[in-house]
Amino acid sequence: MRPARPLRRSAVAAGLLAAAVVPGLPAAPAGAAEATYDDPADATASLTDIRTVAIKHTPAKLRVVVGFTDLRRRSEGGAAGLTIFIDTRKDRRGADFGLTTGLQDGTDYQLLRIRRGHPVGAPLTCPHRVRLGFAGDRLAFDAVRSCLGEPGRVRIGVKMRDDFDPSHPVLDWLGEPRSWTRWVRSS
Ligand SMILES: [Ca+2]
Ligand SMILES: [Ca+2]
Numbered sequence: 001m002r003p004a005r006p007l008r009r010s011a012v013a014a015g016l017l018a019a020a021v022v023p024g025l026p027a028a029p030a031g032a033a034e035a036t037y038d039d040p041a042d043a044t045a046s047l048t049d050i051r052t053v054a055i056k057h058t059p060a061k062l063r064v065v066v067g068f069t070d071l072r073r074r075s076e077g078g079a080a081g082l083t084i085f086i087d088t089r090k091d092r093r094g095a096d097f098g099l100t101t102g103l104q105d106g107t108d109y110q111l112l113r114i115r116r117g118h119p120v121g122a123p124l125t126c127p128h129r130v131r132l133g134f135a136g137d138r139l140a141f142d143a144v145r146s147c148l149g150e151p152g153r154v155r156i157g158v159k160m161r162d163d164f165d166p167s168h169p170v171l172d173w174l175g176e177p178r179s180w181t182r183w184v185r186s187s
Contacts, residue, residue: 033057035184043172046162047072048080048103050172053158057184062086062154064099064141071137073105078163080104084141085114085159087180088151095157097148099141101130103160111143145186153183 036054043049052067064084080103085095094117101109109130112119128143148154158174173179 033184033186035181037174037181039172039174041069043160043162043170044069045168046080046160046164046170046172048082048160048162048172050158050160050174053156053174053181055154055156055181055184057154057186059145059186061142061144062148064156064158066139066141066158068103068137068139068160071103071132071134071139073134075104075164078166079107080160080162080164081107082139083159083161085157085180086148087155087157088148088153097124099128099130099143101139101141103132103139105132105134107132111147151186153185155180155183157181 034054034056036052038052039050041049041051047068047070049069050066051069052065054065056063066082066084082101082103084099086097086099087094088096092115095114097111098114098119099109099111101107107130110123111126111128112123113121124147126144126147128141128147131140132138133140145151157178157180160172162170164170171177174181
């Protein structure tokens with residue numbers, strides 16, 4: 001998978017503005033290192049409809065946890081996959097990194113640099129991993145912060161594509177298509 005087109009530097013979508021900050025954490029954007037977002041059941045043709053996304057940005061690493069309607073080890077049809085776009089630099093338009101992964105057991109995944117909407121160079125080998133939790137319908141992506149150039153703040157976009165029926169792929173974004181979360185600062 002690769003980004004289909006250059007990512008625009010869009011404002012946070014209305015759906016994301018309504019998202020809730022994790023209870024018990026400071027609600028103010030400045031200094032907050034953790035944020036969660038709900039996404040509606042708006043891609044019900046796919047079991048991997050995106051329902052929640054949680055971001056945790058610490059001095060050590062970035063963690064993104066994506067929750068789905070029903071994450072299963074195997075698909076009876078075509079495969080589904082996920083792209084997490086990671087924006088780390090405001091002075092470069094759009095995403096600076098992208099994580100692509102399948103959503104079935106034993107899948108491969110790749111973390112790539114992105115410039116002007118396109119992957120560049122070989123997959124990164126710095127410490128990062130994707131774990132699929134089928135019991136909890138969750139995907140967890142972790143990357144050490146040095147993988148991403150030690151960014152002071154990050155924002156992400158999340159896109160799911162389900163090719164269960166390849167003639168009718170199902171797409172689901174967190175929020176509006178090509179939208180971003182707010183910036184999440186490292187503590
Ligand atoms: Ca959804
Ligand atoms: Ca950028």
